[in-house]
Structure formats: structure tokens, C-alpha cells
Amino acid sequence: MDITVRENDGIVILDINGEIDLYNAPDIKENIKGQMEGGKTNIIINLDKVSYIDSSGIGVLISSLSNLKKAGGSLKIINVYASVRKVFELTKLTSFFDIYDSEEEALTSYNA
Amino acid sequence: MLTNLLYLKIAITMVMMIVMLFEWRRFKSSKAQVLFLIFAVMFLKEIAFVIRLFSIPFADLLKGVEEFAPVKDNIINNLGKIFESSNEALLPVKASLDNLIMVWHFIEVFFCIILFHLVHLWVSLGEKGKFRKAFTIINTLLLGAAVFFVGKSGTYSSYKWIFTVWQSGLLFSGIILIGRIYKYTFLDLKYLIAHKLAISFAFVPFILFYFLNTITPFINKPFSMVFQITGIISLCVFSYKFMHFSLDSIRNKVVEIRKERSLVITLLQDIGHAMAENLSQGIVMERIINAALKSTDARTGCVLLIEERTNSLGVEVVTGFYPPVTKMDLGNLTKEKFLIEKFKSTRVKIGESYLGKVAETGESLFIRDAKDDDRIEQTAKGLMDIRTVITVPLKIQDDILGVMSIINKESAPVFSDADFSLMETLGDQAAITLNQVKLYQEMLEKKQSEKELSVAGNIQMALLPTEFKDYDKIDVSAFSHAAKGVGGDYYDLIDFGNGKVGIIMTDVAGKGVPAALIMVMIRSVLRTYAKEDREARDVITTVNNTIAGDVTEERYATMFYFIFDSEYKILNYCNAAHGPLLLYRSNLDSFALLDTEGMPVGILPDVEYGQEYTSLHSGDIAVLYTDGITEAMNLNREQFGLDRVKKIVRENKHLRAKELTDMIYEQVEEFVGAAPQHDDQTLLLMKAK
Structure with a gap:
């Protein structure tokens, strides 16, 4: 799994590529923690290139969302497809997260 | 007499020339080469001297060096008349022979x-x-x-x-x-310091040779030849001694290397034994420093290790009276015992003092003469003057672990290069051993934690009921197969009496001890709170509210809970995002998936959960499972899926619950084959009688 960090108008976008599992999920958490320490609390996670996510991965997204909210920020998820969407649906967390179909939508939601 | 002495002189130089030629060829020694050249030129000079005698006219000869007349006569008699007849013709040769002798003096010097x-x-x-x-x-x-x-x-x-x-x-x-x-100047030539007395004796004849050579022209008497020959013999003795010493130094080097090798081997064995017995860093370091002291004959030594937390060196082991690195004003308190204790408790900042500098740079330090060296502070003057020091880093590649240092040699004023080389070897060995001890201890700790983990795993498995009693109206069976160590799957049956049971199936996100702890928490809440009159939704809501505040959000669990009243065959269920209950309706020969609204427990408090009621008939089969079953993957990356479960249930609906679960387990095993499983496989099946 690779994480690429971009920034758009103060909003951090993490492009994740690969499978998210028990062993690498903490990397995402650490990365977001690092962003928060750098004062960035509005984060978009792009799951476009993610083929698989397990319960630990979901767990990391949940705790990151919670941490960001506590810091007055937000976590939005974009491009959730196929098996990853299935996992979100199975765990009934689709409405728990802010999920957007595209990056533009997620970005405009901040301006609204 | 004189002739014989002259011959003797030529003979000696010739013999020495040949001896040195042999030595040179035998030992490929550059020293023998040089000495051979000296004797060869000397020999040529003597020959030239004899030839020159014949080129001098008789008148000159009688006027100048009368003592050589009989020599000439003798040689003429011995060698024939050739020279006499051509005496005049040889005159021009005289000048060039003079030059040859001049050149000899030059080369000699x-x-x-x-x-x-x-x-x-x-x-x-x-x-x-x-x-x-x-x-x-x-x-x-x-x-x-x-x-x-x-x-x-x-x-x-x-x-x-x-x-x-x-x-x-x-x-x-x-x-x-x-x-x-x-005055130690000859320390530069190590083999000279080793035999300084013998060298002095060899030098005296050397000087005597020059002295006699110097005064010969003034004595001008027949016995001056005796002086010259004495000089040559002295030079021969010196040359022999010189060769002998240089060979000795090579032999000594071989001995030193053998000693170093055997010491390292002994030390390795020693450490091996120590490791086999009881491996503690302190004991191993003590053995290494003792080996260092024994082999270098050092007075005192110590090992200091880097403490990353304080960025300083702490004393790991010290043998003898090692003086502190910094001076203290102690008044009359400068007692040896006090200073030893002081050193033991020292923290040497990295980069400070000679010890700290070695730890910083990772480069060995060898101060041969430390008395007036400004890198060394004499902190225990009079009690323990630092005369000579070797400090080596303990490092593996670029990772510096600490330093080892020795002070003052007992048997000599200073440490030798061999001591230094030995210390560097020991330093490397110490670093490797330290690293091994560290790895070994990490392994022990890992083993310990694995042991604890397996104990935790056993406890967890013991919490899962494997045998269910024979109920009048229901037949229950379950299995749980942990993928690796401690899993997070949990199922349970709570018998409320009156034919009522509560059944739970949960899957905690993550693995290992943390997941097992959450599982135990859920079990405690459930066992305490679940009662026959408490609806499924209440129970799950309570579990969620208890866990959500206490546990970090990424530790959540999916959970299916139902209460079955076997008397009236009514099923009350609630699902917290777990896999839906698979219900086989025997009267319809069809499957239903029972599910309700709600997210996993442990994420947010005060989540609204839904609940439903349904009635069962005799022969209906309810199956609860974790995704370890449905997502069990074979080597072709195919999932076992719910349909295979359905098929087994439908085809074997007449079997007892235990037989059904065994069959499902076997078929899952058969399906995945050799593919490694990452998730626990848990399944519970209840058949209504």
C-alpha cells in the first residue's frame, strides 16, 4: 500500500493505492496524525486505487474521523467502489462517513 | 703479516657479502639486501685498494706508505710478473681507482x-x-x-x-x-625498543669501526691494519645482530597474531558458555574486559555503553581503579575507593572527554604517551597516573553501541601496536556479542509474549462453549477455528430457563490481545445485562454504550444477538452490522436473511438499533457465522460464500446440528486447501426441534 499526499487549497488529499489491511492500516493513521500535527484537519481520502479493505482499515478510518472531528476538522472519503463499497455497506457505515463520488464534490462541499 | 691481514680483510668482507646474499634470498629481506650491497661495495673497495698498490711507482710507494712494500712483493711473487712489467701502463688507472675508493666512502656513509x-x-x-x-x-x-x-x-x-x-x-x-x-626516541623503531640493550652493544663496535677508520691515517703503523680488521669484524657482528633482530621482530609478530587469534577463540568459547549458562549483558562484558586486561597486561579497564535517552555513556563494567574522566575538587577526600565509586556512577556526555569523543566519532584512540597529552586529564594524580591509553568503539557497521578502554601496561611503559590491534579486534567482538545478547533477549521477550499470547488464546477459547446440552426444543452446535494466535471471534449461548436462550455472535475488528480484551468486555456486559425479559435491541444498545466510551474507535465489533423462546418458537433479533442470520425455513424449503439497522458496536454511543421478531417452525435452521467462513479463500482466490453454506444446510437438513457444523467445517477446510487463512472461522447453528 502506498500513500501519496497532495494539497488543494489547504485541504489535504491522501491518494491510497493498494490493499488496506491489519498490517498497513496504522500507516494511514500515522499519516493523518502527522497532518494534524502540521495543523491540517480537513482531509480527503481517495480510495480509487484501493481493491480491498478489512475491518482494521475501517477501524482506522473511524478513529481518524473521530480524531479530526475532535480537532474541529473533517474526514471525507471519495471514490468508494466495488468490494470496498461492499465492506462499507456490510458494516452499515456508509452513512457514518462523508462519502462523495468525486474529488470536486468533496472539495466544493467545504466551500458550501 | 700485513699481507695476511689484508687478505683476511678481503676474506671477511667476501664471506659477509655471501652470507648477506643468502640471507637476502632466503628471507626476501630488504635489510639483507642493503647489507649485501654494503659488503659488496666494501669488497670491491678492498680489491681496488690492492690493484691500486700495483699502479703506484716504487719510489712513491717507498716515500709514502712504506709498510705496504712487503705486501706488494708478496703479491708480485704470488701473482706472477704481469703487473710488474706493466706498472707504468697502469699509472692512469690510479686516479680512477682513487675515485672508486672515494665513491665507496660515500656509499658507505x-x-x-x-x-x-x-x-x-x-x-x-x-x-x-x-x-x-x-x-x-x-x-x-x-x-x-x-x-x-x-x-x-x-x-x-x-x-x-x-x-x-x-x-x-x-x-x-x-x-x-x-x-x-x-629517552624513548627509539620507540619509533619497535624492534629496537624490544632489544635496546643488545642494540647498544651492537652499536658500540659500529662506532668503534668508524673511530678506528678515522684514526688510521694518523697512526700510519703496521698494526693499524689490525684496527681496521677489528672495525670490520665489529661491523659484521652488528650486521648479523641487525638481521637477527629484524627476523626476531617478524617472529614476534607471528607470535602476537597467533596469541591474538587464540585469545579471540578462547573468548568466543567463553562467551558461548556464558550464553549457554545465563546470558546477561553484564557478565559477557565482564568477560570481554577481563580478556582485554589479561592479553594486553593493562592495569585497569572499563566498558561504557551509550544510553540513547540521555545521549551519554554509562559505565557497564569496570575492572580495577579506573580514574574518573573529569576532575573534581574533593579536598582531602581523594581516596581510591571514593574515586572508583565516582567513576562507576559517571555519565559521560557523548563528545566530551576522550571516552565521549570515541563514542561520537567511532574512531579508535591510541595515546602511547598520555603523560603530557592534553586530551587526557589526570584526575587521580599520584593515585593512578594515566601513562598510556587505548580506547576503542564498540560498533556494528555505523551503529555505535559504546566504548571499551584500557589504561597503563604493567610490564612496559606504554602499550604496543599489537595491544592496539588486539583491542580493536576485541572491540569488534564485544559489539557483535552485545548485539547478539540484545537479539537473544528480544527473542526471549518475544517467546515470553508468545507464551502469554497463547495463554490468552487458551483463555479466550475456553470462553467459547464447545459442547451444548440437549435442549428439549432446540439443537445447537458451533465451532471456532482461530487463524493465528488470539482471534476476535466470540459466540455464546445464555440459557435463561423456561426454554428461552440468548445467542450471540460477534467479530471484533483487529486481532491479538487487544481484540481478545474487547471480546471479554463484550462477554462481561452481555452476561451481566442479558436477561430473558430484555429485548435484543436493549442488549445491543447497552453493549454499544458501554464499549463506545471506553475503547478507542478503531476497536469496534460487529454483533448479532437473538433471543429464542423455544416454547412459542419466537425469535427476537438485533444486528449491529454483522453478517445477517441465515434462516432455513423447512416448510418453504427456502432461505431468509435476517437483518436490522445499526452500525457496529464501539464506534459511537447512543446509536439507534433496529430489532425484529419472527416465528420459527420445527426443522428450521438458523446459522450465524463470521466473515472468516463466507470469505474463506482458496488458492484461486475464490470465496467460500454463503451459497455453499446454504447448499450444505439444505441437502443435510435432516442431520443433527453437530453433524451439520462438522460437515460445514470439513467442507470449508477442503475448499481452502493449502491457502493460508487470515481470519477466524466461526459458525453457530441452531435447529428448532
């Missing part, structure tokens, strides 16, 4: 003195001490100038006095060199 001084100079340049360096440079320049002057000064007769003064100078310089042996 060059090889015996200048070369020696150049070596001395070369070694001295590598040393500190500006005075010694300057002295050696001036000394060499003076001698060089003298030789140049001599070479320029024409014939033998015209420079006799200058030659005398110059040779006296050489004598003086030789005496000074002997004097300097006892």
Missing part, C-alpha cells in the same frame, strides 16, 4: 648512516612532539650536507682533515643516538 636517519625521520614524522621532529630533521640535513661536502672535496689527500672532522661528527651523532634509546 649513505647506507650505514643516512638511510638509517631517513627511516628515523620517516617514522618520527608520524609522531607528535615538535621538538623531536625538528631535531631529527636538522640532524638529517646536517649529515646530508656533510656527505655532499665530502663528495665535492676532491682527492683523498686534500680533504683528509675535513674527512676527519666529518667522521668525528658522525661518531658524535652515533653516541647521541645511543643516548636517545633510553
Whole structure:
């Protein structure tokens, strides 16, 4: 799994590529923690290139969302497809997260 | 008499020339090569001297050196009349023979003195001490100038006095060199310090040779030849000794290397035994420092290890009285015992003092003469003067773990290069051992934690009921197969009596001890709170509210809970995002998936959960499972899926619950084959009678 960090108008976008599992999920958490320490609390996670996510991965997204909210920020998820969407649906967390179909939508939601 | 002495002189030089030629070929020694050249030129000079005698007219001969007349007669008698008849013709040869003898004197000086001084100079340049360096440079320049002057000064007769003064100078310089042996100057030539007494004896005849050579022209008496021969013999003795010492130094080196090797092997065995017995870092370090002290004959030594937290060196082990690194004002308290204790409790900042500098740079430090060296602070003057120091880093590749240091040699004023090389080897060995001890201890800790983990796993498995009693109206069976160590799957059956049971199936996100702890928490809440009159939704809501506040959000669990009243066959269920209950309706021969609204427990408090009721009939089969079953993957990356479960249930609906679960387990195993499983496989099946 690779994480690429971009920034758009103060909003951090993490492009994740690969499978998210028990062993690498903490990397995402650490990365977001690092962003928060750098004062960035509005984060978009792009799951476009993610083929698989397990319960630990979901767990990391949940705790990151919670941490960001506590810091007055937000976590939005974009491009959730196929098996990853299935996992979100199975765990009934689709409405728990802010999920957007595209990056533009997620970005405009901040301006609204 | 004189003739015989002359022959003796030629014979001796010839023999020495041949001896040195053999030595040179035998040992490929450059020293033997140089000595061979000296004797060869000397031999040629003597031959030239004899030939020159015949080129001098009789009148000259009688006027000048009368003592050689019988020599000439003798040689003429022995060698025939050839020379006599051509005496006049040989006259022009005389001048060139004179030059040859001149050249010999030049070469003699060059090889015996200048070369020696150049070596001395070369070694001295590598040393500190500006005075010694300057002295050696001036000394060499003076001698060089003298030789140049001599070479320029024409014939033998015209420079006799200058030659005398110059040779006296050489004598003086030789005496000074002997004097300097006892002032450590000769430390630069290690084999000389080892045999300084013998070398002094060898030097005396060498100087005697020059002395006799110097006074010969003034004595001008027959027995001056005796002096010359004595000089040559002295030089032979010196050459022999010189060769002998240089060979000795090679032998010593071989002995040192063997000693070092055997020491390292012994040490390795020793450490191996220590590791087999009881491996503690302190004991191993103590063995290494003791080996270092024993082999270098050092007075005291210590090992300091880097503490990353404080960025300083802490004393790991110290043997003997190792003086503190910094001076303290103690008044009259400078007692040895106190200073030892003081050193033991020292923290040496990295980069400070000579120990800290070695730890910082990772480069070994060898201060041969530490008495006046400003890198060393004499902190225990009078009690333990630091005379000589070796400090080596303990490092693996670029990772510096600490330093090892020894002070003062018992059997000699300073440590030798062999001691230094040995310490570097021991330092490497110590670092490797330290690393091994660390790895070994990590392994032990890992083993311990694995043991704890397996204990936790056993406890967890013990919490899962494997046998269910025979109920009147239901038949229950379950299995749980942990993928690796401690899993997070949990199922349970709570018997409320009156034919009512509560059944739970949960899957905690993550693995290992944290997941098992959450599982135990859920179990406690459930066992405490679940009652026959509490609806499924209440139970799940309570579990969620209890866990959500206490546990970090990423530790959540999916959970399916139902209460079954077997008397009226009513099923009350609630699902917290777990896989839906698979219900086989026997009267319809169809499957239903029972599910309700709600997210996993442990994420947010006060989540609204839904609940439903449904009625069952005799022969209906309810199956609860975790995704370890439905997502069990074979090597073709196919999932077992719910349909395979359905098929097994439908085809074997008449079987008892235990037989059904065994069959499902076997078929899952068969399906996945050799593919490694990452998730626990848990399944519970309840059949309504």
C-alpha cells in the first residue's frame, strides 16, 4: 500500500493505492496524525486505487474521523467502489462517513 | 703479516657479502639486501685498494706508505710478473681507482648512516612532539650536507682533515643516538625498543669501526691494519645482530597474531558458555574486559555503553581503579575507593572527554604517551597516573553501541601496536556479542509474549462453549477455528430457563490481545445485562454504550444477538452490522436473511438499533457465522460464500446440528486447501426441534 499526499487549497488529499489491511492500516493513521500535527484537519481520502479493505482499515478510518472531528476538522472519503463499497455497506457505515463520488464534490462541499 | 691481514680483510668482507646474499634470498629481506650491497661495495673497495698498490711507482710507494712494500712483493711473487712489467701502463688507472675508493666512502656513509636517519625521520614524522621532529630533521640535513661536502672535496689527500672532522661528527651523532634509546626516541623503531640493550652493544663496535677508520691515517703503523680488521669484524657482528633482530621482530609478530587469534577463540568459547549458562549483558562484558586486561597486561579497564535517552555513556563494567574522566575538587577526600565509586556512577556526555569523543566519532584512540597529552586529564594524580591509553568503539557497521578502554601496561611503559590491534579486534567482538545478547533477549521477550499470547488464546477459547446440552426444543452446535494466535471471534449461548436462550455472535475488528480484551468486555456486559425479559435491541444498545466510551474507535465489533423462546418458537433479533442470520425455513424449503439497522458496536454511543421478531417452525435452521467462513479463500482466490453454506444446510437438513457444523467445517477446510487463512472461522447453528 502506498500513500501519496497532495494539497488543494489547504485541504489535504491522501491518494491510497493498494490493499488496506491489519498490517498497513496504522500507516494511514500515522499519516493523518502527522497532518494534524502540521495543523491540517480537513482531509480527503481517495480510495480509487484501493481493491480491498478489512475491518482494521475501517477501524482506522473511524478513529481518524473521530480524531479530526475532535480537532474541529473533517474526514471525507471519495471514490468508494466495488468490494470496498461492499465492506462499507456490510458494516452499515456508509452513512457514518462523508462519502462523495468525486474529488470536486468533496472539495466544493467545504466551500458550501 | 700485513699481507695476511689484508687478505683476511678481503676474506671477511667476501664471506659477509655471501652470507648477506643468502640471507637476502632466503628471507626476501630488504635489510639483507642493503647489507649485501654494503659488503659488496666494501669488497670491491678492498680489491681496488690492492690493484691500486700495483699502479703506484716504487719510489712513491717507498716515500709514502712504506709498510705496504712487503705486501706488494708478496703479491708480485704470488701473482706472477704481469703487473710488474706493466706498472707504468697502469699509472692512469690510479686516479680512477682513487675515485672508486672515494665513491665507496660515500656509499658507505649513505647506507650505514643516512638511510638509517631517513627511516628515523620517516617514522618520527608520524609522531607528535615538535621538538623531536625538528631535531631529527636538522640532524638529517646536517649529515646530508656533510656527505655532499665530502663528495665535492676532491682527492683523498686534500680533504683528509675535513674527512676527519666529518667522521668525528658522525661518531658524535652515533653516541647521541645511543643516548636517545633510553629517552624513548627509539620507540619509533619497535624492534629496537624490544632489544635496546643488545642494540647498544651492537652499536658500540659500529662506532668503534668508524673511530678506528678515522684514526688510521694518523697512526700510519703496521698494526693499524689490525684496527681496521677489528672495525670490520665489529661491523659484521652488528650486521648479523641487525638481521637477527629484524627476523626476531617478524617472529614476534607471528607470535602476537597467533596469541591474538587464540585469545579471540578462547573468548568466543567463553562467551558461548556464558550464553549457554545465563546470558546477561553484564557478565559477557565482564568477560570481554577481563580478556582485554589479561592479553594486553593493562592495569585497569572499563566498558561504557551509550544510553540513547540521555545521549551519554554509562559505565557497564569496570575492572580495577579506573580514574574518573573529569576532575573534581574533593579536598582531602581523594581516596581510591571514593574515586572508583565516582567513576562507576559517571555519565559521560557523548563528545566530551576522550571516552565521549570515541563514542561520537567511532574512531579508535591510541595515546602511547598520555603523560603530557592534553586530551587526557589526570584526575587521580599520584593515585593512578594515566601513562598510556587505548580506547576503542564498540560498533556494528555505523551503529555505535559504546566504548571499551584500557589504561597503563604493567610490564612496559606504554602499550604496543599489537595491544592496539588486539583491542580493536576485541572491540569488534564485544559489539557483535552485545548485539547478539540484545537479539537473544528480544527473542526471549518475544517467546515470553508468545507464551502469554497463547495463554490468552487458551483463555479466550475456553470462553467459547464447545459442547451444548440437549435442549428439549432446540439443537445447537458451533465451532471456532482461530487463524493465528488470539482471534476476535466470540459466540455464546445464555440459557435463561423456561426454554428461552440468548445467542450471540460477534467479530471484533483487529486481532491479538487487544481484540481478545474487547471480546471479554463484550462477554462481561452481555452476561451481566442479558436477561430473558430484555429485548435484543436493549442488549445491543447497552453493549454499544458501554464499549463506545471506553475503547478507542478503531476497536469496534460487529454483533448479532437473538433471543429464542423455544416454547412459542419466537425469535427476537438485533444486528449491529454483522453478517445477517441465515434462516432455513423447512416448510418453504427456502432461505431468509435476517437483518436490522445499526452500525457496529464501539464506534459511537447512543446509536439507534433496529430489532425484529419472527416465528420459527420445527426443522428450521438458523446459522450465524463470521466473515472468516463466507470469505474463506482458496488458492484461486475464490470465496467460500454463503451459497455453499446454504447448499450444505439444505441437502443435510435432516442431520443433527453437530453433524451439520462438522460437515460445514470439513467442507470449508477442503475448499481452502493449502491457502493460508487470515481470519477466524466461526459458525453457530441452531435447529428448532
